[in-house]
Amino acid sequence: MRKQVHVFYSGRVQGVGFRMTAEEAATRLDIVGWVKNLRDGRVELLGEGEEKTLIRFLKEIRVGPMRNFIHHVEVTWGSSTDGHQEFEIRYF
Numbered sequence: 001m002r003k004q005v006h007v008f009y010s011g012r013v014q015g016v017g018f019r020m021t022a023e024e025a026a027t028r029l030d031i032v033g034w035v036k037n038l039r040d041g042r043v044e045l046l047g048e049g050e051e052k053t054l055i056r057f058l059k060e061i062r063v064g065p066m067r068n069f070i071h072h073v074e075v076t077w078g079s080s081t082d083g084h085q086e087f088e089i090r091y092f
Helices: 018-029 051-063
Strands: 002-011 032-037 043-050 070-079 087-090
Touching: 002 051, 018 032, 018 043, 018 051, 018 087, 043 051, 051 070
Parallel strands: 032 087
Antiparallel strands: 002 043, 002 070, 032 043
16 A cells, blocks of 8 residues: 655754665655755655555665664654655755
C-alpha cells in the first residue's frame, strides 16, 4: 500500500550532505517527494512510496552516514497523494 511520510530532522543536519544523501536513497528506492532545509535549522522531508520501502528509506537515513548529525526525528504518516513524479531537493 502506498503511503506518505512527513519528517522533520533536527540536529546538525544542514550543510553536511543530508539532502543529497536523502535524494540518493530515495532515487535508489523509488521514493518520490522532496527534502529541504528550513530556516530554523531543521530539515523537512516528504516521501511517498510503498510503506515497507518508506520504512527502509527512513532507516537508511537514520543509521547511515548522517546518523551522528541527527538528534531528533518527528515522523507523521498519511495517505499518498500521488502528486509527485520524482524526488527533489527544494530550496527555501
